[in-house]
Amino acid sequence: MGPFRLAVLDDYQGVSGEFADWSSLPVQITVFRAPLGSPADVTRALEPFDAIVAMRERTALPGDVLRALPRLRLIATTGMANAAIDLRAAAGCGITVCGTTGMAGAVATIEHTWALILALARRVPRHDALVRAGGWQDGLGTTLHGRTLGIVGLGNIGRGLIPVAHALGMRVTAWSRRLAAVPAGVDAPGKEAFFAGADVLSVHIKLAPSTRHYIGAAELALLKPSALLVNTSRGPIVDTAALVAALRAGRLAGAALDVFDTEPPPPGDPLRTAPNVVLSPHVGYVTRESYAQYFPQLVEDVAAFLAGQPIRVLEEAP
Structure with a gap:
């Protein structure tokens, strides 16, 4: 079946490894530092992955993209809401979506x-x-x-x-x-x-x-x-x-x-x-303090999912 593969998206500053202890996870990590492009480009790039770490709403994950990623099982995103992720489509595809909390x-x-x-x-x-x-x-x-x-x-x-x-x-x-x-x-x-x-x-x-x-x-x-x-x-x-x-x-x-x-x-x-x-390039929330809050929780999200006990699960509002 191969290793559990995790894509870390839009790490523009190349600092996710500084704030997240990826080595604590039994996964194979690929970090993307630049935007992936069109929905077709996103689909091609993410097809091999079991899980995605998404930074806010930098990469859109609409239903058409999610349905074209049959291997995908988990999306961990910063915040407890992400308008770029189609939660209804994710649920229909059996994809768990988890978030992070905090005010940083x-x-x-x-x-x-x-x-x-x-x-x-x-x-x-x-x-x-x-x-x-x-x-x-x-x-x-x-x-x-x-x-x-x-x-x-x-x-x-x-x-x-x-x-x-x-x-x-x-x-x-x-x-x-x-x-x-x-x-x-x-x-x-x-x-x-x-x-x-x-x-x-x-x-x-x-x-x-x-x-x-x-x-x-x-x-x-x-x-x-x-x-x-x-x-x-x-x-x-x-x-x-x-x-x-x-x-x-x-x-x-x-x-x-x-x-x-x-x-x-x-x-x-x-x-x-x-x-x-x-x-300015959408950096309102981008500080050392906010990343120090986001990334450890993203690691927790992935670890909890792998243990069969997902935390901070996002669901579509009724």
Whole structure:
């Protein structure tokens, strides 16, 4: 029958071996450091494997791919939800899907969101490039004190922005279609007033069919021309075409993005040439601390499965 083969996907930094003790598992490990490509490429690459370790939603595992992998028995993914994995198809194929717990990734994303807000408001990438090229000051930054931070969605990450905003002297507002309880110190105006009043708009909702293009041309048109948009959630939540059009027309002062419709974005992606943007390669949750939490649990997932007692099993929501 051969050895139990495990594929570790999307180890972009080549550090999975530093954080995971793969030698403790009776398996044959193959580490993939680059994206696998199209669904057909993913299927070809993963056909020989019994198990997959998936880092968040870097590689999509839809039903068509899973059904083409008859040897696959286990997927261990970081987090207790992964929109890139078709859980219904996995169950139908007899594939167990396990996850990891903990807040290190959320804390890291909160910090990275603020890094992007500050970099955008104070034009840090632009000035860094100027100094490196022998230049000096160009353009004016924006003071956040006294401005309004508008948070789309108040989950763990959205709520985590609030104390920092208050420390900076910002007013905080929140909105979503299903906004629940709002904490003290946060206003919840109606949709139009929310978008019209935001100086910095930060996106923090989960991607689902109902949230694709949650922020589109109509919502962007409500923003003031001096507003800044930051997205560290998922790319398709914001309509990229509408965002690029607003930036190029000067109807939006800038955008900072850690997520894209296609990751990595292809060479012709319009965001690569859009004005007044700060781009980072989906690293909001990528820190030593989050990896130190994720990878040991992934090893535990595989070990428990091999022992016939899977842990942290993910199931499709009813």
